Amino acid sequence: MFYFDAHCHLQNKRRFEKAKNLHLKYFIVNATHPDNWEEVFQASRVMPEILPCLGVHPWYIDRLPIHWVNILSQYLNKNPNIMVGEIGLDGTKPDLVHQADVFESCLKLAQIYKRPVHIHGHKAWMLISEILSCYPDMVFVLHNFNGNETMVRRFLKLKNAYFSLMNSRRFAIIPADRILVESDSPDKNRRLENVIEVGNQFGCGWKQLDRNFLDFFSHFPDGLRNTPKGLFRW
Template structure:
């Protein structure tokens, strides 16, 4: 039987002490692709270089809501320049997080980066903590014609109601992190039960992508689907957000 293949839909392998070793370790477990999210202009060059030397690494550049202040005000032109240089580069990690300060600045940067993702027709990888209704309002205000071609909600824990709106109105994808393996994480596990099967992705959300097959196994168990079948479904889902 063919070994299952996996793609890590949201990782930060730029933070690994030895990113080549982290990738090799994951390859030995069947992981064959990585969507590597930058978090601040400080790491854009590293993440872009990773994508250049390793074609299985897909680069995303963005300003994470935790690092808005560090990013300063002048990252927009450089972001545009990098996106213009390579059609495969996506936008991420961007988003909103009410556990962190500067919500006005977060909202401004989030909106600006959605604009850029739309302008360049690139997928956007989104972090959201405690701001689901604000995200929905933001999407609603943009209307569909101003949305990026794909939106991925990473480490997803939204309610059934939020899921229905994100999936139904905006075609969102939902990525589940290793937290899903912890049975105490009810919100994420409930979200796994509710999201459309053709929108499920999985991620390490770290510098250790070798954990991804374990995340798939947990999702498969929750959905009552054999792990290899679930792996194939998720693999195909992930390909739809890449190009």
């Protein structure tokens, strides 16, 4: 059995060392803007527990360099272990049209390079499910999922949906084999320990969570560097 964090922002070395003391084995670390892509990428090279994602968070769609799609494309092309995230939509922020535009550019790259995506969908789950229905093969994690049962059913119509949770409230409405847990730390001062506590409350235990985590990575054609070997389907 091992502990993991399916969504965080722990590219800072000092913070990361603290996290390791909690015996977490894998961290999916999401960059949020071209300004921190290189930082996350470099962190994953020196700290192999970090599984890197590069993307544009819907809060940070302004000030994008003009060639940002090209730059992201190059990262993905050169590094088969990089995933796409944090991307998505936020219904509480302005400019949903621009957000959707940036989101779709990221999804298209993920589709081209066959990478999973990590999605922020605060108050926008319906719109996200509509957009994702145009990408039926996409493997995706819905980060800090807080939708209702109807939304769960909509996402499950797509075959590769995973739901990442920060508390136990939705354990009952999501199939046990699609649940991941996360801390989202250090965002908004969120505690990393929370991920272990939430996992401990899951009825099927960490064993099932581990299986889900590995299952998620089995969708990679080439596997992921640093994930346990022999667990990939292809």
